[in-house]
Amino acid sequence: MGASLLHAAVTLLWLAATTGFLDPTRRDQLMRQEASRQTGGGVALTPAEQRLDNRLHRMKVHEMEAKPFPPSIHFFKAKKLIRDSPIFKLLQDMPKGGALHIHSSSLVSAEWLVKNATYRPNCYVCFTWDNSVRFVFSQQQPYPRWDCFYWQLLSTLRAKVADQSAFDASLLKYLTLVTDDPDGEYPNQDVVWDKFEKTFIAAEGLISHAPVMKDYLLEGLSELHRDNVMYLELRSQLARTYELDGTIHDRIWTLRIFQDVTRKFVADHPDFVGARMILSVHRASSASKVKAAVEEALALRREFPDVVAGFDLVGREDRGSPLWYFRDALSLPARRGLDLPYFFHAGETDKEGTETDQNVLDALLFNASRIGHGYALAHHPLAKEISRLGQVAVEVCPISNQVLKLVSDLRNHPAAVLMSEGHPLVISSDDPSMLGTTGLSYDFYQAFVGIGGLRANVGTLKELALNSIRFSSLPPNLKDAAKVVWQKKWDSFVSAHS
Structure with missing residues (x-):
């Protein structure tokens, strides 16, 4: 909202409060202005999209009257309720764009x-x-x-x-x-x-076996495709893979396998536009190890420019060192005039005022392209404004935040504030296999029904899906091509459900 419009709105409210005069027309005007600011509020809906929106609204009103209301209880207890929901079934059919925040050790279902x-x-x-x-x-x-x-x-x-x-x-x-x-x-x-960290260690021995790795990546892309996801950015520490005879492959071998599997999958599924990798290192590492990881990421990005999207620090923020501790390593690319996009986990915490809490501001100081989780961002008005104006999208992972005990009732998730303000957001699933999900549909349900509430509509869904392409690491020409593919699938989806 521009300064003059905001001033007019404040004046209107002051006049109403002091004169006791309540004009329904002016009230409707204010409500429309507020609604226009939310995620999807500026999306013009076609007649078919309006029909779908009316249908979804009725479904959501009915769902919100249910006891218990699925987003208000733990996902492990709500999963069956969600699976039976007509809204969830509709969201499964919806083209969701890209999954921009998934970890490699949790890409494929544990089953x-x-x-x-x-x-x-x-x-x-x-x-x-x-x-x-x-x-x-x-x-x-x-x-x-x-x-x-x-x-x-x-x-x-x-x-x-x-x-x-x-x-x-x-x-x-x-x-x-x-x-x-x-x-x-x-x-x-x-x-x-x-327990979460133990599951990663347990899975690693299976996934890092070279023959399993190839099939694992293929299965991961297949699970996403079946859920109408068309693109992936995978965070990976690139664990070294091994053969039955004990041979150890280096990280370059793993990147080539990832590249080959992706190319084959895209060739067999032309509506899937590709996959890229965000290289990562654990934030409990020493400063020297993180510096070495940044150096390696720069080298691998030069060798695999179409595969390596950028760099991140992973692991529990509250137990690892803050971003500022690694400032020498993280500023290395800029000092050399080199490009290494950052996609930092930042603000995945409820410990306000701590060094961990400051990661959201430091992520922006290091020019992050996106912020992973950003749960604490709503408590940082300056960082929030910089993120919004700079179009630094927040990767919201509702189910992960709930299961890892940041929030119990998803109606109280801080992303509800970001959504109401039209902050750039994308929805992702973080660690689907560990959380008992696949694809993005469960997280879209929680974001649409729980976080977004009744005000979230078809425009919200459309903008969130397009955001996953808009804020991806794809170059502009591939983003444009992906939007064309997505729009065709979206039109078919709306036609089938309106």
């Missing part, structure tokens, strides 16, 4: 890992002292190590159990956070994050 990867020959398992598991593929029984003293061949172990389905279900619990009693099992953030 696929158990049913596919763990059934392959030469797969060993070890149950650790801290109630976790480790997997490795080996031609012979692996040597004991500090966390694994006894490795068992999974095929032999399965042959000994009477109920293999129950056994597979028990393995699944090590690879996800899903539980029937989330509040009891995860009473605070420390407990849920400890």
Whole structure:
């Protein structure tokens, strides 16, 4: 809203308050002005989109009267309710654009890992002292190590159990956070994050096996495509992959596999526009290791300019060092006059006033292209304004924020404020396999029904989907091509559901 328009609105409210004169026409004008500021508020709807909007509004009114209201309860308890929702079924059909915030170790459903990867020959398992598991593929029984003293061949172990389905279900619990009693099992953030990090370690032994890696990436793209997602930006620490004979591949090999799998998938699915990778390093690393990771990212971006999108720091912000601690490493590309886009996790915290909380401002100081999570951004008016005016989009991951105990009722998510102000946002799923989801539909549901409330409409959905292309790392010509593909799918979707 411009300064003159804001002044007029404030004057109108003051006159109404002091004179007692309430003009319904002026009230309607104010309400329209406010609605025009929200995400999607400036989108002009076609007649077909208006019909769909009316239908969705009626569905949402009915849904919001439900007890319990799905976004108000923990996702693990709400999932079945959401799955049965007619709004969710409609959102599954909706072309959602791109997934811009997903981690490589959680790209593919945990069910696929158990049913596919763990059934392959030469797969060993070890149950650790801290109630976790480790997997490795080996031609012979692996040597004991500090966390694994006894490795068992999974095929032999399965042959000994009477109920293999129950056994597979028990393995699944090590690879996800899903539980029937989330509040009891995860009473605070420390407990849920400890389990969260164990699931990553457990999955890594399966995913980093070279033959599994190739199929894993292909399955990940397929799961996204089935959910009507057409593009991916994958955050990855590029763990070294290994062969059965112990051969270790370097990061360049992994990037080439990622590139080859993506090209093949796009060739077989012309409506999928591609995938790129955001290289990352854990924020608990030393300053020297982060500097080395930035150096490597610059080199890999030169070698794979169409694949490497940029760089990020990952891991729990509250336990890792803040961005400012790594300022020497993060300012290195600018000092050399080189381009390395940043997509920082920043503000994934509810600890206001801490160094972690300041990451949102530091991310902007380092010229981040997008902000991952940005949960704390609503508490930083200056950073929020810089982000909005600079069109630095926030990657909102509703289910992840709820499961990791930043917010219990998604109607209270800070993104509701950002949405009402038309702040640039994209919706993503963060760690879908760990959270019991695939694709983006569940997170779109939570954003549309819970965070957006009744005011979120078809224009909101349209803008959020287009934002995922607009704020992607794709070059302008590919963004334009992706928008053409998306628009065709969107028109078909609206026609089918209006």
